[in-house]
Amino acid sequence: xxxxxxxxxxxxxxxxxxxxxxxxxxxxxxxxxxxxxxxxxxxxxxxxxxxxxxxxxxxxxxxxxxxxxxxxxxxxxxxxxxxxxxxxxxxxxxxxxxxxxxxxxxxxxxxxxxxxxxxxxxxxxxxxxxxxxxxxxxxxxxxxxxxxxxxxxxxxxxxxxxxxxxxxxxxxxxxxxxxxxxxxxxxxxxxxxxxxxxxxxxxxxxxxxxxxxxxxxxxxxxxxxxxxxxxxxxxxxxxxxxxxxxxxxxxxxxxxxxxxxxxxxxxxxxxxxxxxxxxxxxxxxxxxxxxx
Amino acid sequence: xxxxxxxxxxxxxxxxxxxxxxxxxxxxxxxxxxxxxxxxxxxxxxxxxxxxxxxxxxxxxxxxxxxxxxxxxxxxxxxxxxxxxxxxxxxxxxxxxxxxxxxxxxxxxxxxxxxxxxxxxxxxxxxxxxxxxxxxxxxxxxxxxxxxxxxxxxxxxxxxxxxxxxxxxxxxxxxxxxxxxxxxxxxxxxxxxxxxxxxxxxxxxxxxxxxxxxxxxxxxxxxxxxxxxxxxxxxxxxxxxxxxxxxxxxxxxxxxxxxxxxxxxxxxxxxxxxxxxx
Numbered sequence: 001x002x003x004x005x006x007x008x009x010x011x012x013x014x015x016x017x018x019x020x021x022x023x024x025x026x027x028x029x030x031x032x033x034x035x036x037x038x039x040x041x042x043x044x045x046x047x048x049x050x051x052x053x054x055x056x057x058x059x060x061x062x063x064x065x066x067x068x069x070x071x072x073x074x075x076x077x078x079x080x081x082x083x084x085x086x087x088x089x090x091x092x093x094x095x096x097x098x099x100x101x102x103x104x105x106x107x108x109x110x111x112x113x114x115x116x117x118x119x120x121x122x123x124x125x126x127x128x129x130x131x132x133x134x135x136x137x138x139x140x141x142x143x144x145x146x147x148x149x150x151x152x153x154x155x156x157x158x159x160x161x162x163x164x165x166x167x168x169x170x171x172x173x174x175x176x177x178x179x180x181x182x183x184x185x186x187x188x189x190x191x192x193x194x195x196x197x198x199x200x201x202x203x204x205x206x207x208x209x210x211x212x213x214x215x216x217x218x219x220x221x222x223x224x225x226x227x228x229x230x231x232x233x234x235x236x237x238x239x240x241x242x243x244x245x246x247x248x249x250x251x252x253x254x255x256x257x258x259x260x261x262x263x264x265x266x267x268x269x270x271x272x273x274x275x276x277x278x279x280x281x282x283x284x285x286x287x288x289x290x291x292x
Numbered sequence: 293x294x295x296x297x298x299x300x301x302x303x304x305x306x307x308x309x310x311x312x313x314x315x316x317x318x319x320x321x322x323x324x325x326x327x328x329x330x331x332x333x334x335x336x337x338x339x340x341x342x343x344x345x346x347x348x349x350x351x352x353x354x355x356x357x358x359x360x361x362x363x364x365x366x367x368x369x370x371x372x373x374x375x376x377x378x379x380x381x382x383x384x385x386x387x388x389x390x391x392x393x394x395x396x397x398x399x400x401x402x403x404x405x406x407x408x409x410x411x412x413x414x415x416x417x418x419x420x421x422x423x424x425x426x427x428x429x430x431x432x433x434x435x436x437x438x439x440x441x442x443x444x445x446x447x448x449x450x451x452x453x454x455x456x457x458x459x460x461x462x463x464x465x466x467x468x469x470x471x472x473x474x475x476x477x478x479x480x481x482x483x484x485x486x487x488x489x490x491x492x493x494x495x496x497x498x499x500x501x502x503x504x505x506x507x508x509x510x511x512x513x514x515x516x517x518x519x520x521x522x523x524x525x526x527x528x529x530x531x532x533x534x535x536x537x538x539x540x541x542x543x544x545x546x547x548x549x550x551x552x553x554x555x556x557x558x559x560x561x562x563x564x565x566x567x568x569x570x
Contacts, residue, residue, distance in 0.1 A: 125409060133406050141408070145397035149384060152417045153467040157409065208413045 005088050005107055007168075008081040009034040012073035013094035014042040017051050019215060020094040024056045032104035034090055036060065040077035042067040068182060071189035074164055075182040082174050089174070091164045097213040098124070098166060105210035106168045112154045113205070120173035121194055121204035123159060124166035124212045128219040135220045137163045139206050147202050159204030164190040166212040173197050181239075183290055186229065188236040195245035223261045224268040230275075231282045233261065238286025301361060301428070302326040302344035306337040306446075307352035312474070316355045322362040324348065334424070334449055338439035347434055349427040351396075353475025354385065356426055363469035364428045368414040375410055379433035380454065380463035382419060383426035383471045393473045396425040398465045399451075402504050407462060417465035420501075422454040426471040433457050447478065448487030455496040480516045485509070485530030 009027055013020045020039070027037055037059045041049050043066050052059050062080055064073070074091055081089045090103060106122045113119060126137035142148065142158040151158045164180075167190070180193040198204045226233065237258040241251050262279055269275035303317055303324045308331055317324050326344055330336035334349070341347050348361060364381045368374045385396035399421035401408060411418035424446070440453040454463065488509045492502045517524040 133409070138405055141400075143400065145394065146392045148400065149392065149398070149417055149465065149467050152412045152465075153415055155413060155415050157412045206409070206412075208409045 006086040007034040007036075007088045007090055007103065007107070008084060008086040009037045009090040009092070009103075010040065010074065010077035010081050011037065011092055011094055011096075012040045012042065012070055012077060012164075013044060013048055014067060014073075015044045015046045015048065016094045017044070017046045017048045020048050021051055021055065022097055022215070023092070023094050024052070024059060026097045026100075028056070029100055030098065030103045031101050032107060034103060035086065036081075036084065038062055038077055038081055040064065040073040040080075042069070042073050069185035069189075070164070071180055071184040071186060072182040074189065075179045078169070078174060078179050082171065087171050089169045089171070091167045091169060092212070093165060093214075095215045096126075096165050097215055099211040099213070102166060102210045102212050103168075106166075106207050108209075109156060109205055109207050112156060114154070116150060116154070117202055118170075118172075119203055119205050120170040120201075121159060121162060121197060122168040122210075123162035123204070123206050124210040125206070125208050126163070126165045126212050126214045128214060128216070130219075132219065134165075134214045134216070136216065137165045137214055139163075141206070142198070142202065144202075151205060155208065157206040157208070158202060159194065159206050160198055161191050161195040162204065162206070163194075165214050166210070167194070173203075184236050184239065185232060187232045188240060192236075192240050192243065192245050195240075195250075196243070199245060199247065223264045226265070228278055230265050231278045231285075234258065234279055234282025235286040238283065239290065242287075300325040300344060301346045301348050301365075302328055302341050304328045304337045304341050304347050304349045305330075305352055306334045306349075307331055310352060310355075312355045313350065313352065316358070316360075317350075319358045320356070320361045321359045322365055324361065333442060334440040334446065334453075335442035336439075338434060341431075341434070343431070345431055347429045347431060349424070349429060350471075351424045351426070351473065351475070354425055354471040354473045356383065356471040357469070360426060360469045360471055361428070364426075364466050367416060367464065367466040367469070374414055375416070375464070376407070376462045378463050379430050379457050379461035380419070380422060381428040381469075382422045382463065382465040383428075383469040384465060384467050385423070385425035385471055385473050388472055388474055393425070393477075395477055395479075396423040396473060398422055399508075402501060403499060411462075411464050415467065417467065419454070419463040419465055420458055421451050422458070422463060422465070424450045425473060426469070427454075429457070433461065444487045444490075445481065445483035447481055447484035448491065451488065452491050452496070455491065459496055459498060479519075480512055480527055482526055482530035482533070485513070485527050486533045489531060489534035 011023055027034060039052050039059055040062045042064055049061055049063060052061050062077060064076060078089055102124055106124060109122050110119055123139055126134045128134045139162050140160040142160045147158050177197050180189045237254055240246060241254050246254065266275055301324055309329055326342055328337050328341040330340050338347065360383050364383060367381060382398060385393040387393050398417055398419050401418055401420035408418045437457050440449040444452050492506050513527060516527055
């Protein structure tokens with residue numbers, strides 16, 4: 001019988017003390033708790049760090065000197081966890097509240113696959129407060145028929161990409177593909193990372209029985225509500241088009257998605273100067289050489 | 293056509309029943325109550341099917357495993373309440389060597405992830421389109437949507453029919469139910485190309501599905517072109533022949549018990565038989 005997998009949970013937080021408390025409580029209530037928990041604090045100013053120190057003394061805090069965004073937080077957290085030598089890294093934001101069996105079900109998946117393949121990414125089903133599938137975290141599935149049917153037969157679905165809201169990453173994926181790209185700062189860093197790992201290999205699975213709640217204020221962030229952060233959407237979309245995570249056919253979809261969202265954004269802002277400036281800046285930076 | 297009194301499952305075969313299929317039907321662990329055999333046409337075979345709760349549409353070139361029907365009927369999707377009740381259940385179609393028959397591979401939905409996930413939890417594959425092979429169709433669905441269209445080639449009539457049925461009603465592939473297809477691979481034909489282009493129109497789709505469907509045809513054409521470059525002009529001729537036409541689906545064994553319950557359809561719109569212009 002193989003040795004039990006060692007799991008380090010990596011939680012990235014920024015100024016959401018109460019949600020972080022709830023997240024850490026849910027982690028400690030797991031039927032199969034993670035062996036260690038790392039909180040990556042993106043230089044929070046709301047006392048998050050003292051909450052961890054006082055209420056969760058067993059949790060390790062990686063205090064970053066400045067806010068490096070979700071991408072930078074997962075980059076640093078995964079690097080630190082990898083150095084600790086665990087087999088699996090369980091990634092999530094501070095507003096992710098795992099159901100008690102979330103990790104146990106994820107760890108059941110390799111057994112369900114029964115030698116079909118050795119998984120490197122396992123994603124939970126992410127729901128919103130009302131139990132619906134969370135629109136921000138809807139996974140994308142591979143559609144190659146044989147692999148698709150084989151996965152369903154085992155109660156799983158084959159991933160093409162997933163988000164960092166309860167994603168279990170195997171150590172071998174980090175060995176082979178490195179870390180998330182910190183220069184993405186926010187948005188699409190998780191999509192790029194998982195798409196890169198899964199582009200040519202069938203090693204990612206969605207585990208429907210593992211459930212987490214993503215406690216965002218709204219179920220969906222409309223393009224029209226992103227404000228200046230729309231810049232990251234534009235820039236990072238171009239980064240992905242230039243990168244190797246997607247094949248040519250998929251990149252055409254990215255072009256279409258960028259075009260579609262940009263026209264919504266501009267129309268909502270009545271083609272105002274500021275919104276146009278954000279889009280142009282995103283486009284300009286997206287084609288510049290990357291500052292890694 | 294041989295008639296039996298049982299109301300359970302009626303096997304529907306659009307061609308003569310081969311000895312191997314005959315033996316496989318006789319050996320089913322769940323008995324097949326009746327058969328409807330109409331040489332040459334899915335439309336006629338379905339339209340002529342006698343009353344039964346389920347119609348089991350079997351491609352003449354397949355041989356079902358002895359428990360294929362039992363697995364379909366016992367699957368969680370067949371109506372135990374764990375999933376939305378299906379209009380259609382499909383078996384997995386494999387080649388004699390055991391690998392998946394790619395000509396008969398299922399098409400999962402593009403959009404409805406909730407149902408996709410719910411089905412996977414029950415170890416089923418949610419379907420948006422299904423191919424001929426082994427389809428177990430609820431009779432009420434066949435009544436509501438009418439038989440497969442007679443004016444479509446066999447290679448596209450399954451896509452067209454299931455696109456209509458599965459637009460608003462669920463369907464699942466049951467991986468444990470297996471049939472072996474021994475017939476040689478037909479590949480893409482000009483008539484199928486023509487009919488798949490015709491299918492892009494009409495209201496059998498939701499949201500972005502027509503774009504998706506057209507895109508997949510382009511992919512299939514590219515693949516066929518790579519495999520047999522010399523055959524590509526013939527396939528592309530199917531594109532030129534894709535203008536809509538109106539062909540009555542009546543005739544032959546079409547005047548029968550099932551078809552008398554649903555108006556015939558023609559033309560390229562018409563998701564349900566009752567919506568279609570005559």
